[in-house]
Amino acid sequence: GAVVSQHPSWVICKSGTSVKIECRSLDFQATTMFWYRQFPKQSLMLMATSNEGSKATYEQGVEKDKFLINHASLTLSTLTVTSAHPEDSSFYICSARDPVDEQYFGPGTRLTVT
Amino acid sequence: DAKTTQPNSMESNEEEPVHLPCNHSTISGTDYIHWYRQLPSQGPEYVIHGLTSNVNNRMASLAIAEDRKSSTLILHRATLRDAAVYYCILRDNNAGNMLTFGGGTRLMVKP
Numbered sequence: 540g541a542v543v544s545q546h547p548s549w550v551i552c553k554s555g556t557s558v559k560i561e562c563r564s565l566d567f568q569a570t571t572m573f574w575y576r577q578f579p580k581q582s583l584m585l586m587a588t589s590n591e592g593s594k595a596t597y598e599q600g601v602e603k604d605k606f607l608i609n610h611a612s613l614t615l616s617t618l619t620v621t622s623a624h625p626e627d628s629s630f631y632i633c634s635a636r637d638p639v640d641e642q643y644f645g646p647g648t649r650l651t652v653t
Numbered sequence: 654d655a656k657t658t659q660p661n662s663m664e665s666n667e668e669e670p671v672h673l674p675c676n677h678s679t680i681s682g683t684d685y686i687h688w689y690r691q692l693p694s695q696g697p698e699y700v701i702h703g704l705t706s707n708v709n710n711r712m713a714s715l716a717i718a719e720d721r722k723s724s725t726l727i728l729h730r731a732t733l734r735d736a737a738v739y740y741c742i743l744r745d746n747n748a749g750n751m752l753t754f755g756g757g758t759r760l761m762v763k764p
Contacts, residue, residue, distance in 0.1 A: 543696075573751070582740070583697065583754040632696045640750055644689075644696035 541567050543635050545645035552623055552652055559619045560648045562633030568613035569635035573642070574606075577630040589616045623652045657741045662759040665731045673726040673758055675741030680721050684743040687752065688715065688726050692737045697754075700726065700739070736762045 542565040552558050562572055570591045575583040587608050588596045595608035607619040616635075620627055628651050634644040658676040665671040677686065685704050689697040701708055701715045703724075708715040714727040728735055740757040744750055 545696075575754075582756055583691075585751065585753065588751065630694075634696070634752070636750065641699070642750070642752055644698070647694070647696045649694070 541565075541635075541637050541641070541643045543633065543643045543645040545631075545633055545648050547648060548646065549649040550651070552650070554624055554652055555622055557619055557621045558623055558650060559617055560631055560633075560650075562616045562618070562635065562645055564614045564635040564637070564643070567635075567637045569616075569637065570613060571636040572610060572616040573634045573636075574608060574616075574618050575632045575634070577632060577647075583632060586618075620650065623650070625652045628652045657743060657755050659739075659741055659756065659758045661756065662761065664761045664763060665728075667733060667762055667764050668730050671728040671731045671735070671760065671762075673728070673739050673741075673760065674723065675725070676723045677741070677743055678722045680743055681745065684745050686715065686717060686721075686724050687742045687744050688713070689740045689742065689752075689754075690735075690737040691740070691757070692734075697740065702744075731760075731762045733762050733764060736760055 544563045546561045572589040574586045577583045585598050586601045589608045589610040591610045597603045610616040630647050630649050632647045634642050636642050687702040688700040691697045701713050703715045716725045738757040738759050740754050742752050
C-alpha cells in the first residue's frame with residue numbers, strides 16, 4: 540500500500556515555543572491531507588482538512604491561529620503548533636488521500652510540551 | 654455523520670477466529686463501511702471496506718448484514734500482533750470522504 544511518513548516521530552519542546560510537524564506522501568500525490576489529534580486512551584479527532592494550494596478547513600473548536608497548516612505541494616503538508624502549552628501534548632497523526640480516494644495514515648508524532 | 658457503535662473491548666485466544674461487531678443503524682445508501690486498526694503508538698492501518706456484499710482480503714473478512722445496519726469484521730486466526738484498537742467507520746463518498754473515528758474496540762489476544 541501507499542506510504543505516508545511523518546517527521547519528527549517524537550518531539551519535546553518548552554512551553555511557549557513553536558513546533559513544526561511534517562507529513563509526506565512518499566509514493567503518490569495527495570491533493571488532500573488530514574490532521575488528527577489523539578489524547579491517551581481516546582480516539583482520533585479530526586483537526587483540519589488540508590487542501591493543496593488553498594487554506595485548510597478547521598473543525599469546530601480548533602484554533603486556526605494556533606495550529607497553522609500549510610500544504611504547499613502535492614506531497615507535503617505541515618502542521619505548526621504555535622506557542623505550545625502542556626495541554627497541547629498529544630499524538631498528532633496525518634493522513635493523505637490518494638488519487639483513487641483511499642486514505643493512508645502516517646505513523647504519528649508524539650508531542651510533549653514541558 | 655452516521656455513527657457506529659462497537660463494544661469497548663474484546664478478548665480472544667491466539668489462533669482462534671475473532672468476530673468484531675459494529676452497529677450502524679443510521680447508515681445511508683452512499684456510506685461505505687470501512688475498518689481500520691491502530692496498534693499501540695502507531696497511526697491507523699487500513700483493514701478492509703465494503704458497501705453491500707461481503708468482502709475478503711489477506712487481512713480479514715467483512716460480513717455485511719442484508720439491511721446494512723450492522724457488520725462484522727472477522728479475523729480468521731488471531732495472532733498476538735492483531736492486538737489493537739479496531740475502528741468501524743462509515744465513509745460518505747458524497748460528503749468529502751472524511752473518516753470520523755468513534756471509540757473502536759480494543760482487541761486483546763491471549764497466548
